[in-house]
Amino acid sequence: MHNQLAAAVALLILAPLPALAQQDGTRRIAFEPNFTQIASGKWTGKRLPDGQPDVEGHWSNTVSNHSNFTDPQGGIPGDPTPPRKPLGPRESRAPSRVSDPADGQVPFQPWARARQQEFSANFHNPTKPQYIEPLARCAPGGIPKSLMWHGYEIRQYPGYVLFLFDSGSRIIHLDGKPHLPESIKLWNGDSRGHWEGNTLVVDATNNNGKALFGRTGEFASENLQVSERYIFAPDGQRYNYVGTFTDPTVYTRSWTATIPARRRDGSDVTDGWHYEVAINQAGGKPVVERYERICAENNIGFGSVAKTPAK
Numbered sequence: 103m104h105n106q107l108a109a110a111v112a113l114l115i116l117a118p119l120p121a122l123a124q125q126d127g128t129r130r131i132a133f134e135p136n137f138t139q140i141a142s143g144k145w146t147g148k149r150l151p152d153g154q155p156d157v158e159g160h161w162s163n164t165v166s167n168h169s170n171f172t173d174p175q176g177g178i179p180g181d182p183t184p185p186r187k188p189l190g191p192r193e194s195r196a197p198s199r200v201s202d203p204a205d206g207q208v209p210f211q212p213w214a215r216a217r218q219q220e221f222s223a224n225f226h227n228p229t230k231p232q233y234i235e236p237l238a239r240c241a242p243g244g245i246p247k248s249l250m251w252h253g254y255e256i257r258q259y260p261g262y263v264l265f266l267f268d269s270g271s272r273i274i275h276l277d278g279k280p281h282l283p284e285s286i287k288l289w290n291g292d293s294r295g296h297w298e299g300n301t302l303v304v305d306a307t308n309n310n311g312k313a314l315f316g317r318t319g320e321f322a323s324e325n326l327q328v329s330e331r332y333i334f335a336p337d338g339q340r341y342n343y344v345g346t347f348t349d350p351t352v353y354t355r356s357w358t359a360t361i362p363a364r365r366r367d368g369s370d371v372t373d374g375w376h377y378e379v380a381i382n383q384a385g386g387k388p389v390v391e392r393y394e395r396i397c398a399e400n401n402i403g404f405g406s407v408a409k410t411p412a413k
Contacts, residue, residue: 137362171316221319244313
């Protein structure tokens with residue numbers, strides 16, 4: 103399947119997928135109604151030669167996608183094509199990704215809430231450029247959407263942790279170097295981190311404020327600062343992303359998002375969302391390769407969306 107077609111198919115997957123078993127023992131990807139709590143502590147798994155906990159591999163979030171940031175399994179508000187399965191009551195669905203404050207809502211200032219709601223109300227009929235989701239225009243997903251948009255790969259090198267998304271990449275520097283100058287703004291920010299036991303602690307600054315958190319339009323400005331904790335389970339099979347977002351120009355207070363993820367491997371069935379890879383054979387051993395996407399490979403420019411011909 104061509105990558106463009108795969109991307110289009112993936113965009114249609116807006117409802118929770120059923121848990122299915124296969125006779126060969128492999129697992130189909132299934133959304134989970136909640137997430138496993140993971141505590142910060144001592145790392146007991148394998149380490150890389152430079153001492154980093156070994157978390158390399160393919161990962162994806164376990165609670166729905168980026169359709170709805172505060173109601174992950176609720177679908178896009180006002181969706182003209184309802185989910186394949188009727189939704190249960192809110193209390194039966196996955197909790198908000200906003201884990202603090204307790205109401206599960208981003209604590210927007212009034213003007214910012216109005217802007218977010220305006221985007222959400224016009225998502226399905228984007229009569230203005232600002233109503234088109236940046237990701238649909240080949241822009242990077244940004245923080246934290248990249249962790250919810252399809253799967254991704256983590257690679258590690260001495261002094262670095264590298265995230266490979268299908269909408270770009272993100273490097274977390276572990277070498278103690280200072281942040282970039284404030285004048286340099288990036289879609290995925292500038293990330294400086296270190297390991298504390300089983301937790302990768304990251305300070306992300308220099309965001310350009312152009313990415314959205316979901317199809318519901320939550321956003322931040324270029325003044326955003328994110329304090330992140332990637333808390334890995336001792337066996338290295340799961341982690342919870344816990345990020346505290348601070349932006350006094352947009353929010354009334356700092357708030358926290360929690361996004362659970364788990365490792366994907368050869369026992370998972372590849373799909374068009376979580377584990378979007380090709381498994382090839384090389385020397386008798388399976389080799390997992392991620393698809394090349396036209397956006398990530400710069401084969402199509404930012405802003406390439408359908409346009410109405412000029413009269």
